[in-house]
Amino acid sequence: MFIALSHIAGLAAAPLTWALLLLCAAVILGVRPTPARQRLAAGVALLALLVLAVFSSAPVSNALFRSLERDAPASLPRLDARNPYDAVIVLSGLLDAEATESGGAPDYTDAVDRLHAGFDLLRTGRARAVLLSGGSVDPRVHEAVEARVLSRQLQSWGIAEARIVVEDQSRNTRENAVNSARIVRERGWQRLLLVTSAFHMQRAAGAFRAAGLSFDTLPVDFRWRDPARFPQSLLPRAESLAQSTLALHEWVGRLAYRWRGYSAP
Numbered sequence: 081m082f083i084a085l086s087h088i089a090g091l092a093a094a095p096l097t098w099a100l101l102l103l104c105a106a107v108i109l110g111v112r113p114t115p116a117r118q119r120l121a122a123g124v125a126l127l128a129l130l131v132l133a134v135f136s137s138a139p140v141s142n143a144l145f146r147s148l149e150r151d152a153p154a155s156l157p158r159l160d161a162r163n164p165y166d167a168v169i170v171l172s173g174l175l176d177a178e179a180t181e182s183g184g185a186p187d188y189t190d191a192v193d194r195l196h197a198g199f200d201l202l203r204t205g206r207a208r209a210v211l212l213s214g215g216s217v218d219p220r221v222h223e224a225v226e227a228r229v230l231s232r233q234l235q236s237w238g239i240a241e242a243r244i245v246v247e248d249q250s251r252n253t254r255e256n257a258v259n260s261a262r263i264v265r266e267r268g269w270q271r272l273l274l275v276t277s278a279f280h281m282q283r284a285a286g287a288f289r290a291a292g293l294s295f296d297t298l299p300v301d302f303r304w305r306d307p308a309r310f311p312q313s314l315l316p317r318a319e320s321l322a323q324s325t326l327a328l329h330e331w332v333g334r335l336a337y338r339w340r341g342y343s344a345p
Contacts, residue, residue, distance in 0.1 A: 095135035102128035136316035144327035148279035161205035166269035172214020180224040257287035277301035286343030
């Protein structure tokens, strides 16, 4: 049930959804036109365009990511191969499963930094093992189960299979935490490092704490850009709309996890 509700909430959090609903309202108002209804319909239509224009601008999407990432500092001590982590936990959300299954080769998203960070820790001996947590959300996907694909990728880069633990049942961050906690306890791991995107770190860390784990954090995939150094255009862009939608979805996720008690401070 929570999975279905999260999809609905994600759709409701999208500016494009808001704009389409406003345009539908404008059309309905114009069915039986009167001067007052025509003025209201025009105002609603303009509001729909304003919503799209605002959330399609780079400064707005950038500010939304800043609001998510400013509370995601790394909490790891100085990394040292002489005192490695028992395991680095790499969360899913970096694979385009449909493209991977259709094309037959891994197709990664902007969040692929999560995998690169895990690989670097393993390669340099600063982590003994990696726990890859992530299953398939789409029932149409059978082969491109994320944790399995990432495992094969790490092996192709030279990481021994014995150092890779696959958790391929999780469909969201809550399940990442619960399923990972079970594996951590089974293996007796004590020193853990959690790796995920900076904008996702607060919700992920809260979920893992709620599951009873203690860990350090390594946020990656920072998306905020300093506007003083990198001026941004106000012109609408589809990429900015997609980034705004992702950021709003994460805010809804934070609120939902707190409401359900899935996140611990």
